[in-house]
Amino acid sequence: MAGVDLQVLLHQLLGAVLLPPFVYLLPIVAGLLLWRRRPRLARALSWGGVLLAWLLALPVTAITLNGWLERYPPATxxxxxxxxxxxxxxxxxxxxxxxxxxxxxxxxxxxxxxxxxxxxxxxxxxxxxxxxxxxxxxxxxxxxxxxxxxxxxxxxxxxxxxxxxxxxxxxxxxxxxxxxxxxxxxxxxxxxxxxxxxxxxxxxxxxxxxxxGFTRYDGAGVLNWIPQGRALQENHQALRELLGALYYAVRSLLAG
Structure with a gap:
């Protein structure tokens, strides 16, 4: 049985550090560690992490982020x-x-x-x-x-x-x-x-x-501002794809 591709493994590890849930858990943990020594900074980090977690669980965020990626219309x-x-x-x-x-x-x-x-x-x-x-x-x-x-x-x-x-x-x-x-x-x-x-x-x-597989949701208005597990997943994939696009852009630039 073939093993895990090394390049894929490195991409997975990088994504784990830069993408949800680590990206919003890190400021929350940092805030808790700094609570006694730097209370203002600690509160800002903790509440910032909570706000980011909420935003990344919203359908409206998923629609917006994936909208930047979904540039091609359906084929006829x-x-x-x-x-x-x-x-x-x-x-x-x-x-x-x-x-x-x-x-x-x-x-x-x-x-x-x-x-x-x-x-x-x-x-x-x-x-x-x-x-x-x-x-x-x-x-x-x-x-x-x-x-x-x-x-x-x-x-x-x-x-x-x-x-x-x-x-x-x-x-x-x-x-x-x-x-x-x-x-x-x-x-x-x-x-x-x-x-x-x-x-x-x-x-x-x-x-x-x-x-x-376009990013679409039933309903509208206030429903798009209610956190959903599906939205968290779709925001994760959008951020991963944007990170991948940045990676290949930098790689192409360095390669001339």
Whole structure:
């Protein structure tokens, strides 16, 4: 069984320090430690941490943060039919004891469902991309099982070695070029498309973004100011994605 990819592990550790819950727990803990020596500073830190925790649990914050990332509109079927293949990126897997097997995490399931929907309406061949960044079975293999069992479809290509979004593009383009494919429809989460699309374009492909999983909530007004667990998760993913975009921007700048 393959182990955890070192680069992925480092990204996970960095994210644990810079993202929720550590990012708002740290000032609260610091405030408690300084309570006797620096009471004013301690109160400011503690209440600042509490305020940040509240903000990061609000739907309105999730809508705002993800709105900065979700820059691409949904693709039309007419646009999809003008491409030559559909590429679906994986978004995680998890063990399911009731099936005695791995199943798709929510992001992977949403992407695969939309990819299958597009395949049935366009007739285009499908490429599934995703390795095993956390070890074990490749995510593309899990997607292929779900595609067969849940949608009665089969992928044309399976790219199961990549552990990052950049590798998704680098490894997928090799399979596509062998088949003479240069125009693709790319399926991933709306908040992920901003980072994923340039990687595939840099490989010389013409790419139609087909985002799915837009950040939306039922209801409006005061409901968007009531803390929710889902909002906390979506704010975490948005901040992680923004941090990732900053990382690749700095990396590109340093590389010239």
């Amino acid at each position: 079927l007419q646009q999809v039919r003008q491409t030559q293949a559909i590429v679906v990126l994986s978004g995680g897997k998890k063990p399911a004891p009731e099936y005695a097997a791995n199943v798709l995490a929510a992001d992977s399931a949403a992407r695969l469902r939309y990819g299958a929907w597009l395949v049935r309406r366009s007739g285009l061949p499908l490429l599934l991309s995703g390795g095993a960044p956390l070890g074990g079975e490749a995510e593309a293999q899990v997607m292929a099982h779900s595609l067969r069992d849940d949608y009665a479809l089969s992928p044309r290509w399976l790219e199961d070695k990549s552990n990052t979004t950049l590798q998704n593009a680098q490894f997928s383009v090799k399979l596509l070029r062998e088949a003479g494919i240069s125009r693709i429809t790319l399926v991933t989460q709306a908040w992920h498309m901003r980072r994923a699309l340039p990687f595939f374009q840099q490989q010389g492909l013409q790419v139609l973004p087909a985002p799915t």
